[in-house]
Amino acid sequence: MTQIGKPEKRIVDFIKKHHVLTLATSVENGPYCANCFYVYLKEQNAFVFTSDLETKHVQDALENNYVAGSVVLETNVVGKIRGIQFNGYLYEPNGELRKLAKKAYMKRFPYALLMKTRFWILELTFIKLTDNRMGFGKKLIWRTEKF
Numbered sequence: 001m002t003q004i005g006k007p008e009k010r011i012v013d014f015i016k017k018h019h020v021l022t023l024a025t026s027v028e029n030g031p032y033c034a035n036c037f038y039v040y041l042k043e044q045n046a047f048v049f050t051s052d053l054e055t056k057h058v059q060d061a062l063e064n065n066y067v068a069g070s071v072v073l074e075t076n077v078v079g080k081i082r083g084i085q086f087n088g089y090l091y092e093p094n095g096e097l098r099k100l101a102k103k104a105y106m107k108r109f110p111y112a113l114l115m116k117t118r119f120w121i122l123e124l125t126f127i128k129l130t131d132n133r134m135g136f137g138k139k140l141i142w143r144t145e146k147f
Helices: 009-017 056-063 095-108 110-114
Strands: 002-004 020-027 030-041 046-051 066-072 082-091 118-131 139-143
Touching: 009 030, 009 082, 009 118, 009 139, 020 046, 020 056, 030 056, 030 095, 046 095, 056 118, 095 110, 095 118
Parallel strands: 002 139
Antiparallel strands: 020 030, 020 066, 030 046, 046 118, 066 082, 082 118, 118 139
């Protein structure tokens, strides 16, 4: 099932229950992955995470900000496999969006106050939820527009 518009509640609920995403970047056919703690901004349909400017994944995203990633539930039980794969655009927020991102992130990860870091927004354009509890291999797909 493919949806356009706001992501379905089951997708949002899954995202909110977790806090680590795997971010995949690619520059000149050189893929790279990084794991990041995140918070989800429902109204913006975006992840917020922190990372230093000098990291490889941020440097890659500054060159090619169309990124991919995943959030998964680790389990050995096939019937309980759940996770999302996503695409989106990564950028550094400013103004009111930066204030909102910082407030949400610090509420969930208050120890981040001790770190000197930058906030990043990953605005989602595509999400595929796999949830084997709905039936083996069942998927929910959300995207911002039809391809």
